[in-house]
Amino acid sequence: MRNLEGHPGIKIGGSNINNLRYADDTVLIAENEKDLQQLLDIVKEESEKKGLELNRKKTQVMVVSRKQELPIINIYIKGTS
Numbered sequence: 001m002r003n004l005e006g007h008p009g010i011k012i013g014g015s016n017i018n019n020l021r022y023a024d025d026t027v028l029i030a031e032n033e034k035d036l037q038q039l040l041d042i043v044k045e046e047s048e049k050k051g052l053e054l055n056r057k058k059t060q061v062m063v064v065s066r067k068q069e070l071p072i073i074n075i076y077i078k079g080t081s
Contacts, residue, residue: 003042008035019043033073036061040075 009018009029018039020027026043030036044054056077063070 003046004039007039007042009039033071033075036073037075040077044077 004019006016007018008031009016010031011017018029018035020029028036028039028043030039047054054077059077061073061075063073065071
């Protein structure tokens with residue numbers, strides 16, 4: 001996941017955070033749909049280099065916002081949302 005360093009995320013305590021990991025679970029964190037898609041594409045590409053595949057059935061997106069109406073976002077893995 002070193003390839004995620006330097007990519008967009010959120011600022012916490014002056015540090016840029018774009019992923020959290022525990023065992024074989026990963027959480028990607030981004031401020032917008034475009035940045036999240038970019039992070040996911042990097043993870044997918046790096047996983048495939050190691051012979052791993054993202055499990056679409058176990059992949060979820062959660063939007064956190066102060067707005068009353070949450071935006072609808074489309075994130076793609078292997079060309080499907």
